[in-house]
Every structure is written in structure tokens, then in C-alpha cells.
Amino acid sequence: MEWRDEGIILGARKYGETSVVLETMTAAHGRHLGLVKGGRSRRMQPLLQPGNRVDLVWRARLEEHLGAFQVEPLELNAARLLASAVAIHGIQLLAAHLRLMPERDAHAGLYETLKVITAHLDEPEIAGPLMVRFELALLDELGFGLDLGKCALTGSREGLAYVSPKSGRAVTQEAGTPWRDKLLPLPAFLTTRNTAETTREALDDAYRLTGFFFHRNVYEPRGMEEPDARGGFLMALARSAERATD
Incomplete structure (x- = not known):
């Protein structure tokens, strides 16, 4: 068995004295693991860092085997990313x-979104809105997508201001006012492609929105806790915003 694809490195763990098991998100083969022989060498370590985009050749005797990766650089992002807490x-x-997705299931849209986010992770004002859009895309891929395109009560596509926690569907300001205490705020930037004027309050509301549905539909049914990295990311965003206003 053999295939060639591009991927973004998610992580690596030690294997034996000199090798690593590399975890990547690939364009056509989903999240995929593979052995990199000699991956702990000084030459290979800088290449096998999270965030780097690489060319991969995977080989195995059988499809279900772990297999081995041959790795070549395409875009070395790790050094740039390590300079930013966000x-x-x-x-x-x-x-x-991405570890919430089954291994080896192809998700081309998630890969392309991952590539865009990785290019901007060290730009907090861009990374914040992009990450929450990634969370929405991931919920959709997991089968729990939110319907933010039109009002669940009136069918209107204008004036959307809330999301029903029961259905995950949008509701307009007017239609939702009687039940606003039971609804989740819907930031306007999530219903458009324009993120240029995303406020801190709107971003907080967006992460509370996606966090609610992750907890209810993904983490709790699987007996999981929210990853520590999410809290760390949100805290780093908040600190960056505070520095920007000083």
C-alpha cells in the first residue's frame, strides 16, 4: 500500500530510541498516523513540529497497518507559531x-480551513474569528451543525440575533425577544463573511455558542472534558486584546 498527499503536522510521540509516530491532518486521507524512522534526530526534529505543512508518502504492507511516513517540507510554520501564545x-x-474525528476519514473542507487558520494563527485579530468558524465547521462534520442561515420561526434571513439551544437554529431579534433569556446570542459576524469589525463581546458570545453545543453534543456523550487548549487559547486571545488597547 502506498499513497502521497500533503498534510499539516498535529503532533508526534516517541517510538523506540530514534523514531516517532507522527500525527497529521492530510488533504485526502484525513487524520493519519505513521512511523517516521529517525524522527528524533536533530535533522528531523525541526521538520516534525506542529503546524508545519509537509509532503507525505505513506507506505504499509496492509491498509490497516500503522505504516511509515516519508516526510518532506512544504511550509515550515512552527518557528513562527512558537513566537505567539495565541x-x-x-x-x-x-x-x-481534529482528534474528535475518526482516523483516516477524509474531510477536505476541514483540511483547507486548517491550512488557512495555520497561516494566521499568530495574528490574534484574525485567528479568533477563524477558529470559531472552524468549530462551527467541525460541529457540522460531526453531525451537529447549526442552522444559522434563516429564522426557525419566520424564515427570515435578516435580523438574526439568537440561536435556540434546543434546535441549534437561528432566530431573529423580533421573534426571539419574548424568549431572549432562554436563547443564545448569535454574533452578527457569524452570519456574514466579514470579520473586520468583530468586537471582543461578539467573539466571546461566539465561543460560548460553539462551546455550548460541543459540551452538550460531543463532550458529555463521550464522557470527555473540554480540552485545556481551548481555555488556553481563549485566555491568550483575551490577553492579546488587552495589550492592544493599552
């Missing part, structure tokens, strides 16, 4: 999120 927590959070 980026460090961000790449850890992306890896934790």
Missing part, C-alpha cells in the same frame, strides 16, 4: 478538535 494554544486546540 498560536501555540491554537495549534494544540486544532489538534484536539
Whole structure:
């Protein structure tokens, strides 16, 4: 068995004295593991860092085997990401999120989104909105997507302001006012492609929104806790915003 693909490194763990098991998110083969012989060498260690985009050749005798990776660099992002607290927590959070998906299931859309986010993880004002959009995309891939396109009560696509915690569907300001204490705020930037004027309050509301549905539909049914990296990422975003206003 053999295939070639590009991927972004999520992490690596030691294997034996000199090798590592590399975890990647690939364009066409999903989240995939493989052995890298000599991966702990000084030459290979800088290449096998989280966030780097690499060219991969995977070989195994049988498809279900772990197999071995041959790795070549395409875009070395790790050094840039290590200089930013937001980026460090961000790449850890992306890896934790992707581990919710079955190994080797292809998710081309998630890979492309991952590639975009990785390019901007060290830019907090961009990384914050992009990450929450990634969480929405992941919920959709997991089968728990939110319907934020039109009002569940009126069918209107304008004036959307809330999300029903029961159905995950959007509700307009007018229709939702009588039940606003029971609804989740829907930040306006999540219903458009424009993130240029995303406020701190809107971003907080967005992460509370996705966090609610992750806890109810993903973490609790699986007996899991929210990954520490999510709290670290949100704290790093908040600190970055505070520095920007000083």
C-alpha cells in the first residue's frame, strides 16, 4: 500500500530510541498516523513540529497497518507559531478538535480551513474569528451543525440575533425577544463573511455558542472534558486584546 498527499503536522510521540509516530491532518486521507524512522534526530526534529505543512508518502504492507511516513517540507510554520501564545494554544486546540474525528476519514473542507487558520494563527485579530468558524465547521462534520442561515420561526434571513439551544437554529431579534433569556446570542459576524469589525463581546458570545453545543453534543456523550487548549487559547486571545488597547 502506498499513497502521497500533503498534510499539516498535529503532533508526534516517541517510538523506540530514534523514531516517532507522527500525527497529521492530510488533504485526502484525513487524520493519519505513521512511523517516521529517525524522527528524533536533530535533522528531523525541526521538520516534525506542529503546524508545519509537509509532503507525505505513506507506505504499509496492509491498509490497516500503522505504516511509515516519508516526510518532506512544504511550509515550515512552527518557528513562527512558537513566537505567539495565541498560536501555540491554537495549534494544540486544532489538534484536539481534529482528534474528535475518526482516523483516516477524509474531510477536505476541514483540511483547507486548517491550512488557512495555520497561516494566521499568530495574528490574534484574525485567528479568533477563524477558529470559531472552524468549530462551527467541525460541529457540522460531526453531525451537529447549526442552522444559522434563516429564522426557525419566520424564515427570515435578516435580523438574526439568537440561536435556540434546543434546535441549534437561528432566530431573529423580533421573534426571539419574548424568549431572549432562554436563547443564545448569535454574533452578527457569524452570519456574514466579514470579520473586520468583530468586537471582543461578539467573539466571546461566539465561543460560548460553539462551546455550548460541543459540551452538550460531543463532550458529555463521550464522557470527555473540554480540552485545556481551548481555555488556553481563549485566555491568550483575551490577553492579546488587552495589550492592544493599552
